[in-house]
Amino acid sequence: MTVSSAPGKVYLFGEHAVVYGEPAVPCAIEVRARVGVERRDDSKLRVHAEDLSLDGFTVEYGGGADERPDVNASESLLMAATQYVDSAIEQVREVTGEEDVGFDVTIESDIPLGAGLGSSAAVVVAAIDAGTRALGTTLEPAELAERAYRTEHEVQDGQASRADTFCSATGGAVRVEGDDCRSIEAPDLPLVIGFDGGAGETGELVSGVRTLREEYEFAADTVEAIGDIVRNGEDVLADGDVAELGRLMNFNHGLLSALGVSSRSLETMVWAARDAGADGAKLTGAGGGGCIVALDPTEETETALSFTPGCEDAFRAELAEEGVRRIE
Ligand SMILES: Nc1ncnc2c1ncn2[C@@H]1O[C@H](COP(=O)(O)OP(=O)(O)O)[C@@H](O)[C@H]1O
Ligand SMILES: C[C@@](O)(CCOP(=O)(O)O)CC(=O)O
Ligand SMILES: [Mg+2]
CATH class of the missing domain: 3.30.70.890 (GHMP kinase, C-terminal domain)
Structure with missing residues (x-):
């Protein structure tokens, strides 16, 4: 099993406006999502997300086209629960050129979902990092951030900035304006x-x-x-x-x-x-x-x-x- 973790973040300034090219300053915080990845013998994808509770249920599903997710939930709820992970694995396949590779993916996260602490970015960054490493490729943080951004951009219908994913990949305080992403110095903030x-x-x-x-x-x-x-x-x-x-x-x-x-x-x-x-x-x-x-x-x-x-x-x-x- 290959395991990576990535932090969540808070925005000191600039969320929403950053989507339209204004600068933003998010700051990574010590609350993490951990993703474990193991290559399968077939091309299927099985995701076990223990902490993924939407309206109080836990989902375990196989993302192969021929396999119905093993969970009693509506299609739309399942989409919300699985699309970031599916899309992250697509990036792993693209980076490594192993189009048909399958994985068992396990997610454990201390970041509340959809609450503004960047759970989606942390899960995506950790999943792409663990997935590529499982196939023998180690991405530089900037490349990892770029791949994770593509995932968020796709899942959020083209409406995503690079802020969350860059911050989660590199840690610390960052400044993002359009495609210009950099780390900045920050004092120890209370x-x-x-x-x-x-x-x-x-x-x-x-x-x-x-x-x-x-x-x-x-x-x-x-x-x-x-x-x-x-x-x-x-x-x-x-x-x-x-x-x-x-x-x-x-x-x-x-x-x-x-x-x-x-x-x-x-x-x-x-x-x-x-x-x-x-x-x-x-x-x-x-x-x-x-x-x-x-x-x-x-x-x-x-x-x-x-x-x-x-x-x-x-x-x-x-x-x-x-x-x-x-x-x-
Ligand atoms: N622990 C997790 N396991 C699986 N998917 C997760 C997990 N945490 C977050 N996600 C994905 O991220 C989505 C939430 O992302 P988003 O709406 O951008 O909110 P935020 O990034 O602010 O937490 C979830 O619907 C889910 O698809
Ligand atoms: C609203 C936005 O600026 C930040 C969203 O942050 P979060 O996913 O709610 O943690 C969107 C984006 O930058 O992609
Ligand atoms: Mg998000």
Whole structure:
């Protein structure tokens, strides 16, 4: 068995706007997805995703064209559950030129699904890395990130940036603008995450912003204003001024909210964090439900969030210096 892991991430700034060419700064966090891969004698694909529970069920399926998935679930739910992994394995086949190779794939993830912490990117990065290594090819992080991006781009109907996948592949803090992806220096940030137990539909949320942006000039201006916040935020990050970073995160959240991607529970958690004295708080990722990220060096925000109705889990997140990790 070949096993790789890859980290999730939070966006300090710039989600959604990054899809339209504005810069974004995501930051990898020490919450990981692990993917184990073993070559099969036939060309079938069997995926066992122990932690994959959508509406409370676990799925184990074989992705071969002639094999019905062994699970009692609707076709659409299964699609949501399996398409990233299927597409990642397609990339492995393409990179290695072994078009007919089959795999047993096992996924274990500590990253909540669809909650804005980049579970899809982490699973895809780890799957492509383990899959290619199982066939004797070790990809450089940049190539791995590019292949993982192609997967997200395909599954999300052409609406994906390189931010999540590059960040997950390389680790640390990164800056992404179009196809320009680079690692940047970041101070040790006091990141606190609040999770409402729910999820957002990335594709739908991205489409919603796209429509607004086409419909209203002020929505397009809002997307550009997020880009301005990111450009400011980069300088502030380099200075290590946490209070100012927090102010910019608050501003960024307000604009995401204006673009319609926040939710009642995300707002509740953002305000609970601010009331507790956090330097700043915003939703992270696609939104619609899931996680917020706050900056607070004290225990106050974590404690306040853990008593906030609608917040299911609150925890401190460490920056993940290492991206993809080759475990065995
Ligand atoms: N543990 C897992 N096992 C299998 N697939 C997963 C797992 N975690 C995430 N995924 C895939 O990623 C999708 C969620 O990705 P997305 O909607 O982009 O949210 P996010 O990346 O913010 O977590 C899931 O529907 C599933 O296809
Ligand atoms: C909304 C977006 O900017 C980030 C999505 O992040 P996540 O999948 O919700 O973690 C989309 C993208 O960059 O591909
Ligand atoms: Mg995702």
